[in-house]
Amino acid sequence: MSGAHSSHSHQSSDLKSATPRWTAKQKLVLETATRLFAQKGYANTSTSEIAKKAGVSEGSIFRRFKTKEGLLLTILSPVIDGILSNMLTETNRKAAILPSLKLRDFVTIIVEDRTEFIQKHIAVFKILIEEILYDNRIRLQIIKKIPKQLLTQISQVITSLHSRHEIVDWDNEEIMRFIGNNVLGFVLNYFILLDKSTAEIQAAQEHMIEFLTKGLATSD
Amino acid sequence: MSGAHSSHSHQSSDLKSATPRWTAKQKLVLETATRLFAQKGYANTSTSEIAKKAGVSEGSIFRRFKTKEGLLLTILSPVIDGILSNMLTETNRKAAILPSLKLRDFVTIIVEDRTEFIQKHIAVFKILIEEILYDNRIRLQIIKKIPKQLLTQISQVITSLHSRHEIVDWDNEEIMRFIGNNVLGFVLNYFILLDKSTAEIQAAQEHMIEFLTKGLATSD
Amino acid sequence: MSGAHSSHSHQSSDLKSATPRWTAKQKLVLETATRLFAQKGYANTSTSEIAKKAGVSEGSIFRRFKTKEGLLLTILSPVIDGILSNMLTETNRKAAILPSLKLRDFVTIIVEDRTEFIQKHIAVFKILIEEILYDNRIRLQIIKKIPKQLLTQISQVITSLHSRHEIVDWDNEEIMRFIGNNVLGFVLNYFILLDKSTAEIQAAQEHMIEFLTKGLATSD
Amino acid sequence: MSGAHSSHSHQSSDLKSATPRWTAKQKLVLETATRLFAQKGYANTSTSEIAKKAGVSEGSIFRRFKTKEGLLLTILSPVIDGILSNMLTETNRKAAILPSLKLRDFVTIIVEDRTEFIQKHIAVFKILIEEILYDNRIRLQIIKKIPKQLLTQISQVITSLHSRHEIVDWDNEEIMRFIGNNVLGFVLNYFILLDKSTAEIQAAQEHMIEFLTKGLATSD
DNA sequence: GATGAATGAGCTTTCATTCAT
């Protein structure tokens, strides 16, 4: 809830501030392209369709984004950067570093935070998955970022949980992978593949929190 | 009836038996196409490249498979059918129906079995994921099959585990989803994205079994 | 005159025989492209115009020639090869090696032979000149061929003239350059730039022969 | 030496004097465009590249030169005018009208003068050649100027040489063509195509003077 | 049945030019 603010500020920093300020038309292109890429896949979306639906000329797209791939990267970059670097919203961050933090609280915080993040960027995530599967350049770009960013934020909390025997003694990266797989699988299942009621989704998320909490508890 | 037979017949029907017997060249086309689709994505693979690499003429591909999509479906169908219907191999099946089966044994059996299945068809799975994300027809085709097939095989074992209070009391479909997400995530991480040693992969699989066993245990 | 035969056989060997036999449509493309490139320049001729005027689809052009540049090279290659390697027609060749050959006869033979060659391939020559001026790859391709081929044919005759003090004692390459410049300049002036009567052209050619004969005579 | 002055004044008149005085940026555009046109050809040079490399906006180019062709003509015009009209530098002019002028001196003067002129404007000459070959408007513009300008300057000297039996009795235009072809061929060969040392170029120029002197001498 | 030349629609990209700021 309260996390929405800082999370939002990140996205906006990518689209508004800094040197390259987008014109209204360019923003329209980015939104339209994101929507279409997510709907039909990057490869199946033509620049001419993007131009038409965004109400701009094709020339304008290429003037600003250089190539179709440039347009793709402009869309993906901020989310790729955000996946790990901005792991927690301001509020959650404070809670996560409490020395008395229990595993269940940690899992709850991170699941809710990441679910919200993925949901918010669900369109970009669909595009990202396709590219991870088939585009080596993008795949490498992502993998390269993992080690650096794992050493911050969440990882510190996990280390703290380790020291207090609150969590199973696998290494941080592997634990993050379990959490990541389940959160991503959850979002894909419930927000893309399946058509469930809000109540069912809510229940499923609670189950996931319980599942992760038990699964990651110390074995004894 | 018995699992072994039907399981085997299914897989083999893909490439060998039944009405449509593939010629050597056609089998080459299917293998080449599978490899290329998995490498570069369906949309980024041209029929002319498939023809060239398979050593046949483009005309021959279209004569036999009608369209490029026909070729795709010929590749995907058997695996789509196999995902749930042939859940267990002969040996595992016998073990799975023991009345004394423990949750840990169940998880071990199913994780090992499905990991092997996905690994064996990893190329097709990559293609399948892309199509699930972007092709509504294929997505629906898969979703339609879920309820029917859940009533068989594994589901019965889970029901049995339920009755013996060996497993958490969520419904079978949801439990399967947890297992599925983790197995699929495991394979994607360790066989596509990451580059780990056999020992590391082995350890990761054991961790996954422990993780699932604890996560799906009765809460108390 | 009689030389036309062997000269012709060269051109035809490029368009007919060997492994790649052109289809009727492909020959039409080559002829149309040659004409248009010569008329408007390579860069100013679009593949779509070639296709339209040749009565084929654009796809067919790219299927056979790979790229627009591939089409250009297909047109240029045989002429580039022919510029120096086939310096003399059969008949002229015989005359050129007579031990009693006078400078004037030599100049006459070579001027008539090369004028005929250039005239016959005038369209390709126009294209070639443009490419020599601006395309480094083609420029190098041509320059590379000069030394090898200078050692044959004409060069031997010049060496013979040298030994009999019939010709100025500059090196063969430089002498060939004087002849080449004047023949090429003659053709460009009288067949492209200017609009003169046959009689005037005939007179100009005779003047060129006299000019070259005197200019290349031993200084004494 | 002293010729350099008047020669220089010609070039500068192109860029400085007359009604349209170029701003610093406009001069930069003209120089950049000349360089790029000569390097890659007119058709292969985009206005956007010119703008970028000259450090001005594309809009500015079109504001001043109206169209891309306008820019081309602005570059070509002064050189087209200079080819024949300003045949000789001040000093050479004085020498050329001496009543005792020998053919060899005449050839020497004109070869050195024109070689210098072409060399100085070599970039524009490259552009010009392309346009002469393919652009009818420019071709006609040049041809139209020939007769008028032939009646002046050099032509008068040739007529004088004729009357003194110093030169072969072809008409002035044809004689000029021989000289022009050889000078142009010389510059193209030694300053664009080949990569020779200064000494070799010097020797080649002397050979050309001897070649032209002998070739244009009275036949008896 | 197998081939591969031929197709035409559509793709990404470039470019000269315009015009609001």
Added chain:
DNA sequence: TATGAATGAAAGCTCATTCAT
């Protein structure tokens, strides 16, 4: 005046598909 975003026409090229041989 100078800028550079925006344009639309056209460029080179790719591709799934057809069909005569």
